[in-house]
Amino acid sequence: MTAPLRLAIFDLDGTIVDSTHNIVRAVHEAAACMKIEPPPAAEIPLVIGLSLTEALGRLFPNLERPRLLELDQAYRDCFNRFRTEADFSEPLFEGTHEVLDALDADGVLLGIATGKAMRGVRHVLERHGLAQRFVTIQTPEHAPGKPHPEMILQAMAATGAAPAHTVMIGDTSYDILMARAAGVSALGVAWGNHPVTELRAAGAHLLVDRLSDLMHAITTLITPASSPDLARSAQ
Secondary structure, three states: OOOOOOEEEEOOEOOOEOOHHHHHHHHHHHHHHHOOOOOOHHHHHHHEOEOHHHHHHHHOOOOOHHHHHHHHHHHHHHHHHHOOOOOOOOOEOOOHHHHHHHHHHOOOEEEEEOOOOHHHHHHHHHHOOOOOOOOEEEOOOOOOOOOOOHHHHHHHHHHOOOHHHEEEEEOOHHHHHHHHHHOOEEEEEOOOOOOHHHHHHHOOOEEEOOHHHHHHHHHHHHOOOOOHHHHHHOO
């Protein structure tokens, strides 16, 4: 009997890529270009993970739609400029390559579901030698953004993985809510943009504090012999 396909879908920003500092900078510089007051820096990580337009809409709730779209473009222009700078830094969290290698060696399919545009995703993957690593990449350009489940549903359709053998790994409540809505396992990481209390409240089946624990947590949730009830009780 053929073993079922297993799929691990990763968020990018705050989960495997340490990018919060650049996102905060881009929001502030885009606001300066538009001559509008930026939000406090501490508020910006709370919307990371949403599609860009929705995130900016939450940060600038009084901005009318035409101006919001201008701000959206100003943000993209800022980020594209950052990437040309000699000192641009957007590292992977330490240990990411090792986790992806271990999952790949174990036969787990790898995917991405992110609020980033595909252009930004491609830049991150190429920069870190991951361009051929993921078999499915889902962005809000071809599906509703988080926490809507469509990106996960499309990833499963593209790979043939069933919900029982699929896990979404992310650092925000939007990732967890998306996973729950799609009927897959939800794995929260503690080193990202939302506090663990929010991940737990959103319904994370498991939470991990260290990237070195990620491989075990993922396989616990999606290996056929594992018990979802036991996995959920471990949070």
